[in-house]
Amino acid sequence: MQEPSVPIEERGQRAGVPGYPGPFAVGRYAAKLRDRVREFAPVCVIGEVTGSRIGRGPNVYFELRDGDGALPCAMWRTDFDKLGLSEEEFRDGVEVVAAGSCDYYPGSASASPKFAFRVQDMRLAGEGDLLARLARLRRQLGSEGLFEPQKALARPRLPRRIGVVTAEGSAARRDFLAGLERRSWRGTIVWGYAPVQDRRAAGAIAAAIRELAAVGQVDTIVVTRGGGSIADLWAFCDETLCRTVALTPVPVISAVGHDVDRTLIDDVAAVCCSTPTHAAETAVGIDCSLASDRLASAAAHLDTRARAAVVSRARDLARTSRAPRDHLDRHRVKLHQFTREMRASARRGRATRAEYQRRIAASVIERKLEAAGAATDREAAKLGGRAAFLERAESSLLEREAAALAARATALGSHDPERALDRGYALLLDGEGEPLGGVDAVRKARRFDIRVSDGTLPAQVRESGGADER
């Protein structure tokens, strides 16, 4: 270490000690000492925490010890809070790895000097233990099925409102907005600002998520922060926070740390992203500008399709409607041709048939005439025979009838009363010329005629008392 440039004795104030430079003003020497101490390279040291004092002051003080010695340590309160270590985690006896460099407070007239190892970052030395705790918690939440509910939620590709939980003014916020801009998304963002790296972080993040979900106005929630050590990101492994996320009815996208960091919230969230930008692109699943262009193209395509379909069908219909008419025309021509041919054929047919029939008829008539002539001849012959027979029969019959008549005349003549009159008999006839057959008939007639062979005499009954009848 260099001594102060102007020893006091050289200014003639006091004598020093032989063999030693100086005397130097202690304040200046202390300041030089501070500067010299600060030149020590920053290192990590490991040891057990002892005498930790987390008060309200700007510094947190503690000592690190091991079997060979101890180092007084101081850490700015703001840096300590960023670690997110709870009082249970940062307690006497735990082993920590502290990163920092030597520092010396030179004191003042009223303040004591103090050497301290100025800790700028720190993690629990048993990070293996921390990771083991994380693994246990992961197994437990997994066994309870808490990794699944978020993944079962329907996540809109085009949310109107996105809730974002991050630190206000953080790089993650800026990166997330840049990601949204790349998607040309200009909807509504609801910021749920919360600390993301101290003892209060987990509770504040969980509260923000609960409230964002409760207002019912956001379609997706994004929880994001930049990278860091596992200690930095420990708030996102908080059991309560992870249970809150798992049971949130709105899909949660986590983007905590970088690719290599795997916090517990990544397991329970609907989607785990590597960066805030990636989270933005996941929350808005489409490029809005591109989607608008595609939509316009689809609209034009539909319009073209509809018009083409109508025009095409109209052409088909026109063609189809012409087809029957063309078909009919073709058939009409054919029919006309057939008709002409049929008429000609019919005329030819009729002439042929008439000639044929005429020939047939002539032949038939001729044959009929011949047959009729023959039949007439036969019938004439038969009639001649029959006439002769009849003539013979007639003459025979006449002869027989004449003989019979003569016989009958003879018989009749034998019974003729006239012949009796010739023999002297008389016939009494009434006024009507009817014969009177007895006395009673004569008395009854009273007047009567007496016919004799040569004439008739009138007569009457003459009644006399007791006279005989005559």
Add this chain to the structure above:
Amino acid sequence: MSAEPITYERAVERLEEIIRRLDSNQAGLRETLDLCREGKGLIEFAAGELDAVGKGLEELRLDELIARLEGAGAAAE
């Protein structure tokens, strides 16, 4: 389409189905006109969704949103 609430994704998915069907040239005239009518409705819906996220980025703090909702609720009462 099914009875489930329409979303942008479902609308775009159905629109792509419709365009595939139309491009196949297997749809008759009536089906083509019906599909075009349905497609235009879906396009209007999807365009509305895109418009809703294209007018301009609005940023709200959670407490502002809650206050706005509470104000709207009080006004409704």
